[in-house]
Amino acid sequence: MDSAPRHIAITMDGNGRWAAARGLPRSAGHKAGLTPVRLCVEECSRLGVEALTLFAFSSENWSRPAEEVASLMGLFFEAVEREIAELHRQQVRVRFIGNRQRLSVRLRAQIAAAERHTADNAGLKLQVAVSYGGRWDIVQAARRLAAQCASGALRPTDIDEDRFAAALELGGLPDADLLIRTGGERRISNFLLWNIAYAELYFSDRLWPDFGKEELADALEFFAGRERRFGLTTGQAMKARGP
Numbered sequence: 001m002d003s004a005p006r007h008i009a010i011t012m013d014g015n016g017r018w019a020a021a022r023g024l025p026r027s028a029g030h031k032a033g034l035t036p037v038r039l040c041v042e043e044c045s046r047l048g049v050e051a052l053t054l055f056a057f058s059s060e061n062w063s064r065p066a067e068e069v070a071s072l073m074g075l076f077f078e079a080v081e082r083e084i085a086e087l088h089r090q091q092v093r094v095r096f097i098g099n100r101q102r103l104s105v106r107l108r109a110q111i112a113a114a115e116r117h118t119a120d121n122a123g124l125k126l127q128v129a130v131s132y133g134g135r136w137d138i139v140q141a142a143r144r145l146a147a148q149c150a151s152g153a154l155r156p157t158d159i160d161e162d163r164f165a166a167a168l169e170l171g172g173l174p175d176a177d178l179l180i181r182t183g184g185e186r187r188i189s190n191f192l193l194w195n196i197a198y199a200e201l202y203f204s205d206r207l208w209p210d211f212g213k214e215e216l217a218d219a220l221e222f223f224a225g226r227e228r229r230f231g232l233t234t235g236q237a238m239k240a241r242g243p
């Protein structure tokens, strides 16, 4: 049995409902969502999880009211500014995935600085998905490889699953083993389509700001109880895993 995931991905859903239930603006829910982000980073570091990827803002979220988009962009900027020293102290390596062209020059500069600052850290690999969509990711990987074929650097027959995966935003990281989604919805919503091919899916009814240590432990316990066969029979999978 695989008891610990190497790579956890989380769709942090339910901030708006959390705020509405308290008569607060949606932005207050997003702000409250930073607390479980800190907790998950600390816990994953403590447990020796290799990678944690958080879905903070999707390609589709650009269509939200301008005021909410602006408040989220402001929150990302402030969070990076405020948290980067602590993340660095924890040896976390931070990277952002998604379409940066749509971000402000100021935010782009801020996240590039955070990535440079933590690039050599050997601890948890933290990926924050902002302006990210799984289909966008696949299309931009296809474009990159097509450009290499057009320039003669690559032959179409050289493209296999490994090379394709390497051209994706999470190239170089193991596939996600466990995908957690809070907020009660049971769908993928265009997150990491390629990289979750064999992920175990854990859905929690908790709203993201209420997601705590116990809920993360529940998700890890669920994962530890799964038999991961990757398309093999139980007997084959047991043999492949070894003693």
Ligand code: FPP
Pocket: 012, 013, 014, 015, 016, 017, 018, 030, 033, 034, 037, 054, 055, 056, 057, 058, 061, 072, 075, 076, 079, 080, 128, 183, 208
């Ligand atoms: C989805 O809840 C949540 C978001 C769109 C924003 C998530 C962002 C954070 C928690 C901040 C994290 C920041 C960093 C830098 C990691 P929703 O608004 O869709 O909630 P609802 O379904 O209740 O409306």
